[in-house]
Amino acid sequence: MKVIPDVLPHCDPVVDTKLYFGRSPVQPGEFVNSRVSTSAPKLDVQLFDRGEKLVTIAVVDSDVPNVEKxxxxYRMHYLAVNVPISAVSTKVDLSKLSSDSQVVLPWLPPxxxxxxxxxxxSVFxxxxxxxxxxxxAAVKxxxxTRDNKLLRTLQARYHLKxxxxxxxxxEWDSTMAEVMKENGYAEVDMELRRKRVEPLPYKRRNPSTFR
Structure with missing residues (x-):
């Protein structure tokens, strides 16, 4: 379940980050029902230093299948900038950040x-x-675009840490098809299947050339 270095080459976790959908806390790596995640999550970001920091918050799916290759x-599901956090102001509701000064890409249900x-x-x-x-205005x-937006590129472009x-x-669940249709995903009727890997000749059972 590692996302380092898949999404970013490095992360120095100096803040404690908790995530909630509704009132339910989500443990790191936990599966979230597709219907539950149609609404943007809330964060509790505990800073231990004095003063206030301005941060950028990004949510990235690093496992979008590409059949051709x-x-x-990658797909960017959320991007917001200029979000203030401090030791005494830790709550961040992604659905309530300003569309005029913070939200670059609004929540897209995963x-x-x-x-x-x-x-x-991954939430960074x-x-x-x-x-x-x-x-x-310049960032927005x-x-x-959301597809194939590399977070490491954004990190370098805007000097983020x-x-x-x-x-x-x-994962695919009982409500996923409905959620995909509601949010305009074209792949809703496509089922992925693993490619069959042909065994090497010497590993086949009774290959004709060996008879």
């Missing part, structure tokens, strides 16, 4: 296609350089 892509392995959804808290605000104008993380998982 027989591998996986999904997993039928037949695909589970998906890891990244300190902005010198805790100064980013130019929201540039970061318009990962200081906290959390992780939950999603």
């Amino acid at each position: 027989d591998g996986f892509d 999904v997993a296609q039928k037949g695909s392995p589970y998906h890891r959804l 808290i990244m300190e902005q350089k010198d805790s100064k605000p980013l130019d929201f 104008a540039k970061e318009t 990962a200081i906290g993380a959390h992780l939950f998982r999603t």
